[in-house]
Amino acid sequence: MNTRLKLSLSILGTFLFSSGMSVIWLPYKLDDTSGLRLESPSWHHLLGTDKLGRDYFSRLIVGSRIVVIVGITTVIIGALIGVSLGLLAGFARRTRDDTFSAFLDILIAFPTLLLAMLIVAARGASLTSAILAISLGISAVLARLTRLLTKRVLGADYILAARASGTSWFRIVIIHILPNIWTTLIVALSLQFGLAGLAEAGLSYLGLGAPPPNASWGSLLQEAQDTVYTAPIAAIAPGLLLVILVVGVNLFADGLRERFDPTLGGNQ
Amino acid sequence: MRTLNSPLVRYLRRRLLILVSSLFLATVTLFVLLRLIPGDPSNSLLSVGATPDQIKAARHAVGSDLPLTQQFFHWFNQLIHFNFGTSLISGVSVSGEVFSRLRVTVPLTCISFFLAILIALPVGFISAYRRQKWYGTLLNGLSQLGIAIPVFWVGIIFIYAFALHWMVFPAGGFPPDGWHSPLAAVRSLVLPVSTIAIVMASSLVRYVRSATLDVLGSDYLRTSRALGFKFSHAIVRHGLRNGAAPVISILGIELATTFVGAVVVESVFALPGLGSLLIKAIAEHDYPVIQGVLFLSTLGVLIIGFLADLLQRIIDPRLNRFTESRSG
Numbered sequence: 001m002n003t004r005l006k007l008s009l010s011i012l013g014t015f016l017f018s019s020g021m022s023v024i025w026l027p028y029k030l031d032d033t034s035g036l037r038l039e040s041p042s043w044h045h046l047l048g049t050d051k052l053g054r055d056y057f058s059r060l061i062v063g064s065r066i067v068v069i070v071g072i073t074t075v076i077i078g079a080l081i082g083v084s085l086g087l088l089a090g091f092a093r094r095t096r097d098d099t100f101s102a103f104l105d106i107l108i109a110f111p112t113l114l115l116a117m118l119i120v121a122a123r124g125a126s127l128t129s130a131i132l133a134i135s136l137g138i139s140a141v142l143a144r145l146t147r148l149l150t151k152r153v154l155g156a157d158y159i160l161a162a163r164a165s166g167t168s169w170f171r172i173v174i175i176h177i178l179p180n181i182w183t184t185l186i187v188a189l190s191l192q193f194g195l196a197g198l199a200e201a202g203l204s205y206l207g208l209g210a211p212p213p214n215a216s217w218g219s220l221l222q223e224a225q226d227t228v229y230t231a232p233i234a235a236i237a238p239g240l241l242l243v244i245l246v247v248g249v250n251l252f253a254d255g256l257r258e259r260f261d262p263t264l265g266g267n268q
Numbered sequence: 269m270r271t272l273n274s275p276l277v278r279y280l281r282r283r284l285l286i287l288v289s290s291l292f293l294a295t296v297t298l299f300v301l302l303r304l305i306p307g308d309p310s311n312s313l314l315s316v317g318a319t320p321d322q323i324k325a326a327r328h329a330v331g332s333d334l335p336l337t338q339q340f341f342h343w344f345n346q347l348i349h350f351n352f353g354t355s356l357i358s359g360v361s362v363s364g365e366v367f368s369r370l371r372v373t374v375p376l377t378c379i380s381f382f383l384a385i386l387i388a389l390p391v392g393f394i395s396a397y398r399r400q401k402w403y404g405t406l407l408n409g410l411s412q413l414g415i416a417i418p419v420f421w422v423g424i425i426f427i428y429a430f431a432l433h434w435m436v437f438p439a440g441g442f443p444p445d446g447w448h449s450p451l452a453a454v455r456s457l458v459l460p461v462s463t464i465a466i467v468m469a470s471s472l473v474r475y476v477r478s479a480t481l482d483v484l485g486s487d488y489l490r491t492s493r494a495l496g497f498k499f500s501h502a503i504v505r506h507g508l509r510n511g512a513a514p515v516i517s518i519l520g521i522e523l524a525t526t527f528v529g530a531v532v533v534e535s536v537f538a539l540p541g542l543g544s545l546l547i548k549a550i551a552e553h554d555y556p557v558i559q560g561v562l563f564l565s566t567l568g569v570l571i572i573g574f575l576a577d578l579l580q581r582i583i584d585p586r587l588n589r590f591t592e593s594r595s596g
Contacts, residue, residue, distance in 0.1 A: 106290040109521055109573045111528040114565055121550050121558045122301040198418050202532055205420050206547055218418075225424050225536070229432045239421035246416035 004255030011248030028055035066216040078138025086146025112137035127210040149181040183260040194249035352560030372541035384468035392476025414470020423536035440538035483507040513584040520576025
């Protein structure tokens, strides 16, 4: 295992552990407003309290839960839709393939945030709306990548040999295509996990994400902005955690790429 | 000689067809999604306890008593004439409101974008050319960090540092008379522009860097140097055009991303732009405004993508040959 993988796994492991722990135990419950307004950090409240006297550290941990949930669900949905569509397009003949590619190009060029706003306008602000929009964006990117990789594998001689020996297309997908392309897909998916986290934070910062009291880091930042001068920690901590998480995810993707493809130097 | 049947013109025709059909597809999606909203569009015209006759009149006034296909074509016809109706909340014309907001959003997007390119070109080049030196590594590391930072967070930090702590620039807002007080307008755009430019530059640096690495490792550069040309000559003469193509191909998407960044950053700095209008409209369920802003944004994004693709073809004619051989 290389250094990047070790480092990133310890970062991601910490996030996964703390968000998992938060389901069972929190330093303070979210409806516990026993603290004073905007307390400074102390041994009782590690990062102080918010405007309503709630423990800020506990709110941060709950926020990490939302990022992890959004990241995992969007990546899974995006992978399921994207990879199957990409495989279909990879097998399609020219006209159908062209139409499909053009459609994907539109979807990819269309910013996820605008798509999310459209969905929120129609369905109302909720975690589901955010997840729906972000997974759509991910599946478009994944479909295009899968299509490209599938076409490359399909051009190989062993596919011709497999067809000649009477192997069905379904079996070809299972035994030839997927084993050849999954490493690249995993790397792409882990990068998308980070982007999904950023997108969700942006949406909830704008008030278009999960409604209160399910405060994601984006809504924490939005609340903290008014009091940034008196309580700077509240405005710094959620952003910093998000940056660390996304850097961790990107490192993980780099580490995986390096592990799967030893010919790549560390410098790319 | 470019005749009517040159590869470029053929590409232009194909690409125009894609542009028009994708615009049509986007409007259909917009229409369907906005019709999925529970409740009739006429509801906002009615008060509680309206009589059936009043409901009928209101439905007739907004046209929601017509069949869906007729509603669509009526609506589509209005859209392409930039007639988005009037706001349900303020009663002013949506197109007037949108175009007045563009006076903030367009300069914000364009200046940030050009600033990001100006930063990314030298930084990306140096981080590739001097990748063995400490500052090359540092620049690369910074750009990796930059793509992990949420743009609105940078805005909040800037407000804390430059507006509240050092008090050099305003924390937000825009002069009420807009560009008629140019100095105040420029001052209020400094922090938003820097916020977007820094984040966008980090994302562009990676493309410039990898394009530069490709050029530096290329055979034509080595040949040119072997023929005795200076490094600077070889880079400008051969490297620039080869390296520019992949960078330009992503500029369209990057410009669209910059626009989205502007939408978010407008909310951070309380700027009266398109983004804050859209968010307010979504909160107030002001559908004419929502569809007007989303239609114009989509139109903008699609046209930018179209122009970027075209520019790429003009700079790198080899691309035409590739498609010809693929589809011919």
